[in-house]
Amino acid sequence: MAWQEKCGKKLVDMATAVQTIQSGQTVHVAPYSTTPVSLCLALKEHILKAGLTDLRIDHPAAAISWTEPELAHALRLKDNYATPPNRAACHAGGMDYLPVGIWKSWEIPAGFDPDPDVFLVPVSPPNELGFCSFGSGVWLSRTVAGRAKRVIAEIRPEFIRTYGENFIHVDEIDFFVEAQPLPPGAPPAPTSEEDIAAVEAICTQVAVELINDGDTLQMGVGTVSASLAPFLDFRNDLGIQTELITGGVVDLVENGNVTGKRKTWHTGKVVGAACVVMPDEELMRIHENPYFELYDFGYTDDLRQLIQQENFVAVNNALQVDLTGQLSAEALDHQPYTGVGGQTVFMLAGAYSKGGKSISVLPSSALPTGAPERLSRIVPTLGVGAAVTVPRTYVDYVVTEFGIAELRGKTLQERAAAMVEISHPDFREELKVQAKSLYG
Numbered sequence: 001m002a003w004q005e006k007c008g009k010k011l012v013d014m015a016t017a018v019q020t021i022q023s024g025q026t027v028h029v030a031p032y033s034t035t036p037v038s039l040c041l042a043l044k045e046h047i048l049k050a051g052l053t054d055l056r057i058d059h060p061a062a063a064i065s066w067t068e069p070e071l072a073h074a075l076r077l078k079d080n081y082a083t084p085p086n087r088a089a090c091h092a093g094g095m096d097y098l099p100v101g102i103w104k105s106w107e108i109p110a111g112f113d114p115d116p117d118v119f120l121v122p123v124s125p126p127n128e129l130g131f132c133s134f135g136s137g138v139w140l141s142r143t144v145a146g147r148a149k150r151v152i153a154e155i156r157p158e159f160i161r162t163y164g165e166n167f168i169h170v171d172e173i174d175f176f177v178e179a180q181p182l183p184p185g186a187p188p189a190p191t192s193e194e195d196i197a198a199v200e201a202i203c204t205q206v207a208v209e210l211i212n213d214g215d216t217l218q219m220g221v222g223t224v225s226a227s228l229a230p231f232l233d234f235r236n237d238l239g240i241q242t243e244l245i246t247g248g249v250v251d252l253v254e255n256g257n258v259t260g261k262r263k264t265w266h267t268g269k270v271v272g273a274a275c276v277v278m279p280d281e282e283l284m285r286i287h288e289n290p291y292f293e294l295y296d297f298g299y300t301d302d303l304r305q306l307i308q309q310e311n312f313v314a315v316n317n318a319l320q321v322d323l324t325g326q327l328s329a330e331a332l333d334h335q336p337y338t339g340v341g342g343q344t345v346f347m348l349a350g351a352y353s354k355g356g357k358s359i360s361v362l363p364s365s366a367l368p369t370g371a372p373e374r375l376s377r378i379v380p381t382l383g384v385g386a387a388v389t390v391p392r393t394y395v396d397y398v399v400t401e402f403g404i405a406e407l408r409g410k411t412l413q414e415r416a417a418a419m420v421e422i423s424h425p426d427f428r429e430e431l432k433v434q435a436k437s438l439y440g
């Protein structure tokens with residue numbers, strides 16, 4: 001039986017599906033890598049043609065713009081990430097930024113509508129038992145689908161299937177539509193040789209000096225932390241208990257570096273909420289692979305479970321770190337730049353875990369777009385109004401290409417001295433002056 005027959009009368013054309021959305025309703029949209037692009041484009045067209053107003057869009061880590069001027073009168077976007085398509089509007093007040101950092105099992109995070117009128121989500125075609133997959137990312141989809149008044153799904157034939165709780169039955173979906181071909185993605189931003197060298201130096205230090213055989217790892221999605229997996233090919237019996245499964249993990253499983261034998265939670269399994277920064281070839285090796293399990297964010301990011309994992313090591317990117325180890329991974333001064341995600345939870349878990357570590361990684365400097373010269377990412381203090389993603393009391397190590405600063409158990413003066421030593425040489429003398437002024 002063709003998958004279209006399994007959907008039955010629920011399979012409708014795109015216009016019919018989005019016409020069920022009315023003014024004043026709340027529409028929750030599946031996040032980031034599983035954004036239902038076809039439905040989103042159709043909804044924008046429907047908003048303009050039907051003259052909808054007072055529409056609320058809850059779209060975590062939106063991978064599509066909702067802040068075009070022609071939509072400003074009709075909808076308000078609420079998001080827990082200032083993603084590139086909507087970042088400028090976020091800074092101008094055209095998007096409501098929600099700093100979500102605590103994820104509770106089977107609960108839509110506070111601040112999003114707990115019972116949205118509509119949920120837009122992409123899924124695989126149903127299998128012989130009528131179950132669809134959320135593909136490479138469960139994210140919040142299991143929870144939202146269970147609470148939304150109406151679920152509209154676009155069928156994506158290329159979606160993989162995984163173990164865990166990465167499924168939804170056709171009976172739980174109100175309408176299906178066939179997705180249009182995805183538009184080409186933007187080419188990756190060019191990376192300088194200096195930045196590539198910095199990433200390699202940082203990952204090498206973390207792999208050699210801070211990670212041990214048998215550790216269970218969480219690796220964030222940032223430029224440095226998402227690059228760590230290929231540097232771990234000499235380690236043994238590693239475990240992966242994370243939010244986002246990044247590129248290179250599949251190789252570690254197939255080569256026997258990751259076995260999960262020493263995990264206390266989901267022993268022998270790689271567990272996450274989504275696969276990101278990963279080529280299609282790697283995704284296909286995860287398809288129906290029993291070593292990989294995907295669950296809802298509220299499950300993978302449950303602090304109560306994570307702190308019970310011994311030797312749990314959390315590795316996450318920061319935008320800036322001050323001389324005492326206070327770090328921001330979500331904002332530059334008072335303006336959101338990305339989002340919290342699960343970083344706070346995982347860093348707390350690493351700090352609390354018996355034998356665990358919380359590790360912050362970042363290149364020592366950055367060259368922002370349009371800036372005339374590099375800026376130090378090690379700063380005397382975070383800027384006015386800056387968000388503190390992880391307090392200094394839960395940051396064990398900070399790593400740049402110039403070394404490792406061990407902060408656990410250190411005084412303010414000792415922390416400042418250690419942070420100066422791993423800063424970029426071009427800024428080191430000025431930071432020494434600032435450290436002496438601030439902390440003696």
